[in-house]
Amino acid sequence: MRVYISVDMEGIAGVAHEDQTDPTEPRHAAEYARSCRLMTAEANAAIEGALAAGATAVTVSDSHWLMRNIIADELHEAAELISGGPRVHSMVEGIDGGFDAALFIGYHARAGTANAVIDHTYTDRVHEVRVNGVPFGEVGLNAALAGSFGVPVALVSGDRALATETRALLGEQVEAVVVKEPLGRHAARSVAPAVARRRIHDGVKRALSHGHAPFTVASPVTFSVEFARTRMAEMAVLVPGARRVDGRTVEYTHDDYREAFRAWRAMYSLAATE
Ligand SMILES: [Zn+2]
Structure with missing residues (x-):
């Protein structure tokens, strides 16, 4: 094991x-x-x-x-x-x-x-991350x-x-x-x-003495990321394929959770740059 x-x-x-x-x-x-x-x-x-x-x-x-x-x-x-x-x-x-x-x-x-x-x-x-509408x-x-x-x-x-x-x-x-x-x-x-x-x-x-089921998210996978400030959303939306849905929120959708996760990593990292 x-x-x-x-x-x-x-x-x-x-x-x-x-x-x-x-x-x-x-x-x-x-x-x-x-x-x-x-x-x-x-x-x-x-x-x-x-x-x-x-x-x-x-x-x-x-x-x-x-x-x-x-x-x-x-x-x-x-x-x-x-x-x-x-x-x-x-x-x-x-x-x-x-x-x-x-x-x-x-x-x-x-x-x-x-x-x-x-x-x-x-x-x-x-402030909040939602994956297919559910806060994660x-x-x-x-x-x-x-x-x-x-x-x-x-x-x-x-x-x-x-x-x-x-x-x-x-x-x-x-x-x-x-x-x-x-x-x-x-x-x-x-x-x-x-x-x-x-x-x-x-x-x-x-x-570990018994089995567990993997936790999976249904495809397509949408990350909705609500940032603390509008300026952060302006940077996060630079990720190709990302879209601004309101002042502080940027969304990204992909069939593959791992690709959506990479986009999330890129979005919050970009949001740190001024
Ligand atoms: Zn932590």
Whole structure:
């Protein structure tokens, strides 16, 4: 059994504020370094759970911000590490490699969710992303990309809001491990990191003991991306085939989810340029 693990940081136990997840600001360097250790330890808990369930190969994708957060020499030796970017498939780069299941660790709720720790969807430039009319966060966007390669998501971990979003979109069969209760965008009541690791380890072992169905999106696939500002939509619509549907919203349609996902990557990246 081959297992793919995508690891973000906002949904890690003990992380509550965006400053703790920021690799770019020297003022937060000490807090950020602690978050990297917590993130690496939760990745290890997932790897050990996968090995206990019979995994023979594990790939870990560092999926937060600059994608260079996991401390390589503290990562379990059974796993390979994908880090750095940019990467076409971003948080699930390499998911085309013939995996039996994917695990999303340290994930968070989509942009605009009430009472959710550091809610966002890939970037704070985006208010909402709808795929065929349904709001998707990172869980949905990445699960559908995995699903396009026939890889099901077996487990997610993060705060209560992430668990609720995942069950609503992917169904009850996906194991959703809750490691903290959100008290707002920048506040949480978290279990101890050691408790979170046990929950993740045991959850992964349980989740991988039975089959899961890949999450797929019906073709044709339309991404509707509502940006924070009109200026961002003006840049995003430069993607060939994209169309402006209102002041802040750009749409893109393709038969193939992966191509639509590439267009989404291009749209929010262009939106960052002034
Ligand atoms: Zn994220």
